[in-house]
Amino acid sequence: MATSSTHSDLPNDETSEQDKQCSLRSCYSQASGHGLYWEGPLCAEHLKKDEKQFQLQLSAIKIETDESLAKVSQLIKNTRGAQFDLESDRADAADMFDSIMERVKQCRENVIGRLDSKIADLEQSLRSLSSVEQLSAEISAADAEGNALSSFRLRKEFNMSMVDAPNTNPWANIVDRGVQQVERLQQAVNTLAAEAEESDDDLQSRWKSAVCVAKRTQCCADSDWIFTDVITNTDGLFCSKQSVSTTLQDGFYALPHSCILSVANGFTMNDWWFRIDSMDLNDVICQLQIPNNGIKLISGRLVNHIKRIFLLGKDEEILSMSIIMTDLTGAKLQTVQDVQFGEKPSLTHDMEKLYILSDGYVNCHSLESLELQQSLKLPDHVKDARSVTVSGRSFILATPSAVHRMSLSTGDTVKLMDCPDRLVTAIGLDFLPCVALLWALLKFSAAWVGVLENSTPNSLVSSCSAENVVAVLI
Numbered sequence: 145m146a147t148s149s150t151h152s153d154l155p156n157d158e159t160s161e162q163d164k165q166c167s168l169r170s171c172y173s174q175a176s177g178h179g180l181y182w183e184g185p186l187c188a189e190h191l192k193k194d195e196k197q198f199q200l201q202l203s204a205i206k207i208e209t210d211e212s213l214a215k216v217s218q219l220i221k222n223t224r225g226a227q228f229d230l231e232s233d234r235a236d237a238a239d240m241f242d243s244i245m246e247r248v249k250q251c252r253e254n255v256i257g258r259l260d261s262k263i264a265d266l267e268q269s270l271r272s273l274s275s276v277e278q279l280s281a282e283i284s285a286a287d288a289e290g291n292a293l294s295s296f297r298l299r300k301e302f303n304m305s306m307v308d309a310p311n312t313n314p315w316a317n318i319v320d321r322g323v324q325q326v327e328r329l330q331q332a333v334n335t336l337a338a339e340a341e342e343s344d345d346d347l348q349s350r351w352k353s354a355v356c357v358a359k360r361t362q363c364c365a366d367s368d369w370i371f372t373d374v375i376t377n378t379d380g381l382f383c384s385k386q387s388v389s390t391t392l393q394d395g396f397y398a399l400p401h402s403c404i405l406s407v408a409n410g411f412t413m414n415d416w417w418f419r420i421d422s423m424d425l426n427d428v429i430c431q432l433q434i435p436n437n438g439i440k441l442i443s444g445r446l447v448n449h450i451k452r453i454f455l456l457g458k459d460e461e462i463l464s465m466s467i468i469m470t471d472l473t474g475a476k477l478q479t480v481q482d483v484q485f486g487e488k489p490s491l492t493h494d495m496e497k498l499y500i501l502s503d504g505y506v507n508c509h510s511l512e513s514l515e516l517q518q519s520l521k522l523p524d525h526v527k528d529a530r531s532v533t534v535s536g537r538s539f540i541l542a543t544p545s546a547v548h549r550m551s552l553s554t555g556d557t558v559k560l561m562d563c564p565d566r567l568v569t570a571i572g573l574d575f576l577p578c579v580a581l582l583w584a585l586l587k588f589s590a591a592w593v594g595v596l597e598n599s600t601p602n603s604l605v606s607s608c609s610a611e612n613v614v615a616v617l618i
Contacts, residue, residue: 165187173189174187175187177191179191179194180198232553251329255322258320259322262320279298283302368409368411370444371406372407373445375403375420378399378403384396384430385431400429403422403429404420405446406418407455408441409441414435415435416434416474417433418474419431439466440459441457443488444456445491447511451471452469453470454468455467456468464481465482466483489501489502490502492533493534497509501531504522505519506519506522523557
């Protein structure tokens with residue numbers, strides 16, 4: 145900023161006189177006012193020039209600072225949004241810890257109480273048997289002394305005492321299954337607690353050291369493969385080569401703990417195909433053919449924690465759209481008709497809701513009832529998103545050219561990375577380390593890619609194209 149360099153210092157009585165003159169050394173005209181750019185009195189002619197100079201400098205500094213001010217404003221807004229999300233996460237985590245502790249406390253009371261009850265029963269049995277034990281010793285003594293009468297009477301008393309004495313062997317049912325379950329609970333808690341405590345740096349370090357191994361297997365080229373996902377919750381499920389059941393039957397065996405599910409429209413157009421492969425894609429575990437009732441599948445998603453498959457389909461005759469919920473046996477549990485979605489919808493979910501991305505909107509349905517609870521309109525710059533995944537309190541949206549995070553609390557979006565036009569994918573929570581994996585999948589012309597939510601090293605990424613199912617072990 146310029147400073148007023150005026151005429152030489154003068155006594156006070158002369159200073160006021162000088163203030164009436166233009167403060168520029170080369171001008172002796174009478175001052176008409178004070179300048180904005182030049183700090184000092186200026187004549188009318190120099191005031192006009194000062195105004196122009198000020199406007200030029202103001203425009204320049206606006207250009208210089210407005211972009212930074214906008215960035216700072218957005219940063220503050222994003223920081224507040226992140227703070228709100230983290231505070232909400234903290235509150236949820238505290239509530240969940242309280243619930244876990246209460247449930248564990250209840251479990252402890254039930255298991256320890258049952259064990260205490262069994263121990264008390266054994267103690268009562270021992271008290272009942274103590275008199276019999278004493279009689280046994282007396283019988284042995286009488287026999288040793290050769291006292292037949294005493295031995296007879298003692299044995300008679302022994303027989304009468306045995307009528308009320310316990311006569312079952314406690315060792316036949318000594319193991320309490322609850323103890324084994326508590327041991328499994330301890331192992332699970334230790335494993336999950338270690339994962340929960342893992343810092344972002346530790347996770348990133350493990351990602352960097354992870355090695356990707358891609359495998360693929362041929363599928364029936366006549367089938368229209370819709371989606372593939374990883375089954376991680378198979379407790380209580382049994383299968384044969386053509387069926388999955390919730391009961392163990394002849395010719396059935398338990399499904400592996402983890403396996404790959406692929407779903408397709410059958411080539412006969414009268415059924416759907418559910419195919420289950422081993423994690424290494426070396427074995428086809430099971431293939432199911434399910435009557436489709438005229439519904440052609442468009443998209444789908446597996447929700448592991450409730451063991452449900454959610455399918456989006458279209459009735460080719462009446463052109464009606466539907467959401468169909470099935471279990472892993474293929475049994476249709478619920479259908480909601482006349483649902484609106486476009487040609488290429490994308491599905492994702494959290495613990496309570498199913499999200500359907502289509503035509504610039506995300507519709508939120510209850511996982512339990514499939515009731516539409518909310519419809520969110522996407523901002524214009526991400527309305528062409530082709531894939532959505534829930535990440536905490538945000539959506540991860542993949543457009544043809546970039547990946548964005550959209551806060552569900554504020555609606556703000558942040559571009560996380562640029563990506564090629566071919567990359568249309570459902571990306572998991574820790575998606576950034578998965579980018580190299582996506583390139584590996586693109587070699588196989590994958591039409592759909594899925595990554596496990598909260599994915600960590602040793603997870604599996606799977607995809608399906610017209611002719612292949614692809615698995616990438618991280």
